[in-house]
Amino acid sequence: SIDQARAAALAVQPGQIVAEELEAEKGGSGLRYSFDIKASAQTHEVGIDAQSGKILENTVEGSHPD
Template sequence: MRKSYLASILFCLTLTGAALTAHASPATSLDAKAVVKMPEARNIALKVYPGKIVKEELEKEAGGSGLRYTFDIKSDAGTHEVGVDAKDGKILENSVEGSDKD
């Protein structure tokens, strides 16, 4: 009985690990392509618009190198979206969150 219990636990852990690996793969792939890493990009964004980062992501998007970090930064004045190029660290966007970007 104990062996089957342990086998069940190991099986569940294996499935959980496989699911986590499959879920992390796309982000990991983008992370590998980024020259500027997330901590450095955070610092760049916070110098442009000081506040608290409430959302962050690395994504493929038109403009710059095509790979950017996007940060939603909240302060007393409101929330801004700041985009940082993941290849060279240049600012690609600094706008009020929710404003028309066109």
């Protein structure tokens, strides 16, 4: 569920979620939750596989996020 994905994202990257979405993605189960998490002065993008709950991405967004 999105609640479980949200908790997993915050476990790997503590902060405040400023954006979230369910995206179609190649690989994995085909769906992932994407969270933008603000921590200090940086925003991190954390991707969670919608079916397995596996962390797919944990990166710092640049000055031009997509």
